[in-house]
Amino acid sequence: MSRTIGIPATLTYYSYFPFWQTFFTRLGYKVIASPLSSKQIVDWGVKETVNDACIPIKLFHGHVVALRDKVDYLFIPRMVSVDGKATFCPKFLGLPDMIRASIAGLPRLIDERIELKNGARGLLKTCYKIGSNLKETPAKILRAYWAACKAHWQYQKLLIQGVLPGEILHQQEIVAVHDRRSAVNLAVLGYPYEVHDPFISVNLLQHLAAMNVKVWTVEMVPTHVLAKFRHCLPKNLFWHYSNRVVWACYYYLRQPIDGIIHVSAFGCGPDAMVDKLIELEAKKHNMPFMTLTIDEHTGEAGAVTRLEAFIDMVMFRRENR
Amino acid sequence: MKISFPHMGTSHIAFKHLIENLGHEAVVPPTPSKHTLSLGVQYAPEFACIPFKILLGSYLEVLERGAEMIISSGGVGPCRAGLYGMVHEKILRDLGYDVELLIFEPPLRGIVDFLKKIGRVIRPNGIGWGEFIKIFKTSWLKLVALDETEILSHQIRPYEVNRGETTRVFEECLSLIDKAWTREEILEAKHEAERKLRAIEQKQDYNPLRIGIIGEIYVVLEPFINLDIEKTLGEMGVETHRSIYLTDWTRDNTVFDGEKDIKKAARPYLNQLIGGHGINSIGETVLYAKNGFDGVIQLAPFTCIPEIVAKSILPQVSKKFDIPVMTIFLDEQTGKAGIQTRLEAFVDLLQQKREKRGVDVERVSGN
Numbered sequence: 274m275s276r277t278i279g280i281p282a283t284l285t286y287y288s289y290f291p292f293w294q295t296f297f298t299r300l301g302y303k304v305i306a307s308p309l310s311s312k313q314i315v316d317w318g319v320k321e322t323v324n325d326a327c328i329p330i331k332l333f334h335g336h337v338v339a340l341r342d343k344v345d346y347l348f349i350p351r352m353v354s355v356d357g358k359a360t361f362c363p364k365f366l367g368l369p370d371m372i373r374a375s376i377a378g379l380p381r382l383i384d385e386r387i388e389l390k391n392g393a394r395g396l397l398k399t400c401y402k403i404g405s406n407l408k409e410t411p412a413k414i415l416r417a418y419w420a421a422c423k424a425h426w427q428y429q430k431l432l433i434q435g436v437l438p439g440e441i442l443h444q445q446e447i448v449a450v451h452d453r454r455s456a457v458n459l460a461v462l463g464y465p466y467e468v469h470d471p472f473i474s475v476n477l478l479q480h481l482a483a484m485n486v487k488v489w490t491v492e493m494v495p496t497h498v499l500a501k502f503r504h505c506l507p508k509n510l511f512w513h514y515s516n517r518v519v520w521a522c523y524y525y526l527r528q529p530i531d532g533i534i535h536v537s538a539f540g541c542g543p544d545a546m547v548d549k550l551i552e553l554e555a556k557k558h559n560m561p562f563m564t565l566t567i568d569e570h571t572g573e574a575g576a577v578t579r580l581e582a583f584i585d586m587v588m589f590r591r592e593n594r
Numbered sequence: 595m596k597i598s599f600p601h602m603g604t605s606h607i608a609f610k611h612l613i614e615n616l617g618h619e620a621v622v623p624p625t626p627s628k629h630t631l632s633l634g635v636q637y638a639p640e641f642a643c644i645p646f647k648i649l650l651g652s653y654l655e656v657l658e659r660g661a662e663m664i665i666s667s668g669g670v671g672p673c674r675a676g677l678y679g680m681v682h683e684k685i686l687r688d689l690g691y692d693v694e695l696l697i698f699e700p701p702l703r704g705i706v707d708f709l710k711k712i713g714r715v716i717r718p719n720g721i722g723w724g725e726f727i728k729i730f731k732t733s734w735l736k737l738v739a740l741d742e743t744e745i746l747s748h749q750i751r752p753y754e755v756n757r758g759e760t761t762r763v764f765e766e767c768l769s770l771i772d773k774a775w776t777r778e779e780i781l782e783a784k785h786e787a788e789r790k791l792r793a794i795e796q797k798q799d800y801n802p803l804r805i806g807i808i809g810e811i812y813v814v815l816e817p818f819i820n821l822d823i824e825k826t827l828g829e830m831g832v833e834t835h836r837s838i839y840l841t842d843w844t845r846d847n848t849v850f851d852g853e854k855d856i857k858k859a860a861r862p863y864l865n866q867l868i869g870g871h872g873i874n875s876i877g878e879t880v881l882y883a884k885n886g887f888d889g890v891i892q893l894a895p896f897t898c899i900p901e902i903v904a905k906s907i908l909p910q911v912s913k914k915f916d917i918p919v920m921t922i923f924l925d926e927q928t929g930k931a932g933i934q935t936r937l938e939a940f941v942d943l944l945q946q947k948r949e950k951r952g953v954d955v956e957r958v959s960g961n
């Protein structure tokens with residue numbers, strides 16, 4: 274029987290799951306991702322987490338509970354930095370410690386620090402550490418690493434082509450709108466674990482597709498294009514995902530789009546800054562802008578009403594132009 | 595030039611001294627009030643923490659009084675506070691104010707930028723670098739005098755016989771230090787303040803409960819936000835020890851031996867810098883427990899990321915060292931009566947814990 278490694282299906286899952294899945298599978302492990310977010314998982318999370326935490330962190334705790342008794346190892350890397358400059362949100366930095374302090378009866382944690390100061394070489398080193406802690410041979414680790422990199426590049430390529438992470442990771446069916454001329458073009462900005470999690474975003478992407486909206490997300494912009502906008506702010510944000518959102522905002526403001534929706538979690542620290550920056554920037558460009566704040570109490574009907582009103586307004590503007 | 599700065603505890607007295615000695619007009623921010631807060635809340639992002647809102651409110655107040663430049667501090671993250679200068683500036687510009695925000699980043703991050711910004715302040719009045727350093731040193735001395743007077747007041751308050759006397763005397767001491775201008779005068783004012791505080795009639799043979807105050811720097815330092823927690827506890831007969839003072843690194847601290855000690859104490863529970871005072875909150879709790887404190891109160895602004903991480907880890911520390919920890923998240927909705935009730939309950943709990951251990955202790959007043 275092969276040993277199993279559990280990966281909670283939220284937070285960095287949407288960015289790096291194909292990499293880690295391939296890596297551990299090649300090392301001979303069975304990788305189990307937790308099921309899609311659900312009411313049950315949110316309830317578990319809310320029960321285990323400090324009440325002041327944001328919904329993504331509560332959700333993460335819930336996913337850990339869902340996996341707890343099913344796997345031999347839990348993979349919760351300490352995500353510090355992937356570009357050597359911006360770190361992740363402090364809650365990501367303290368995540369393994371929070372999980373340890375809050376949830377009892379955990380399997381063994383793999384909580385290697387991921388802090389890539391010099392790009393790919395740092396990643397190989399980290400993978401080597403993880404592999405050798407699992408008593409694997411260097412050759413095997415190297416092969417697994419290569420396969421993982423290929424899987425990651427493949428994934429990135431699909432994302433840039435406009436495939437949504439949900440469609441790849443959980444074969445979720447979203448009838449995407451492809452004709453950008455007839456459709457309403459909206460930039461839906463936000464962290465991947467909010468925008469692409471159908472439960473917590475109250476099926477935002479499906480609803481938008483049903484309303485004939487062509488959705489543009491942060492993931493569809495290649496990283497090197499995003500990086501061009503790093504001089505737009507006098508001081509960049511400290512957090513990886515937040516920078517990507519703000520840069521994507523600058524990018525889409527220069528594209529022919531009709532409006533911006535910012536998806537943000539209730540009480541999200543970094544988003545307090547991000548949201549204001551986007552709001553002020555959108556105002557400057559006279560671009561319709563809406564913030565959709567989500568938490569465990571968000572009702573689908575309420576969100577849909579707001580979206581419909583927003584899209585009506587955008588359409589009205591377009592027709593009058 | 596009319597220059598202003600954020601209000602933070604008693605530090606405005608020293609900043610005023612610095613700005614005026616540099617030949618500018620200091621626009622002293624008014625003590626934060628309901629008005630300050632509602633101004634800030636109106637224009638700040640909803641989930642920004644309360645320091646952001648108070649600062650923004652203060653800036654709007656001093657701008658009404660004609661401030662032309664505001665000096666504040668930056669930071670390197672990952673705590674949000676490092677970005678506040680930039681976002682404040684964008685908001686103020688959007689509101690149509692033409693103000694210069696001078697944000698001082700840590701000098702080690704860019705010494706040239708740091709010196710340039712100092713130059714921007716001292717050059718218009720033709721003050722040389724040597725003179726600036728002299729003025730700065732005197733102001734620093736004032737800041738130290740203020741902090742030391744405050745520390746002493748917190749030590750004496752729980753023993754006072756006439757409730758409220760310490761606070762009254764402390765106010766006198768502040769205006770005494772405020773008036774002192776030269777180095778000698780400041781030293782003299784400090785001694786005078788100490789003498790005045792020590793002259794307060796005190797209870798003898800009284801062994802008060804001791805509570806450590808930890809958390810995010812701004813809410814710990816600014817009594818308006820933390821609803822005067824140290825004064826409230828002091829007047830309940832509890833001795834408080836605060837982990838943070840602006841002039842910390844120059845003082846020999848009786849409980850902590852500097853940052854390094856704190857980080858070392860925190861390592862088994864949180865082995866990663868998470869910005870703000872997150873790691874300090876963990877380490878300081880350990881050290882307070884080891885130094886025989888009865889309890890710890892963590893103060894944090896609502897949505898403060900590092901303190902949320904710390905809060906979720908603190909129960910582990912609390913259990914291991916058998917030290918009660920209470921977390922108070924503060925925002926514009928926090929009410930004084932609610933906090934008072936929670937403090938009384940917490941103090942009751944500590945009292946009972948002591949009695950259980952068989953330590954003879956006089957029941958504290960206010961319960």
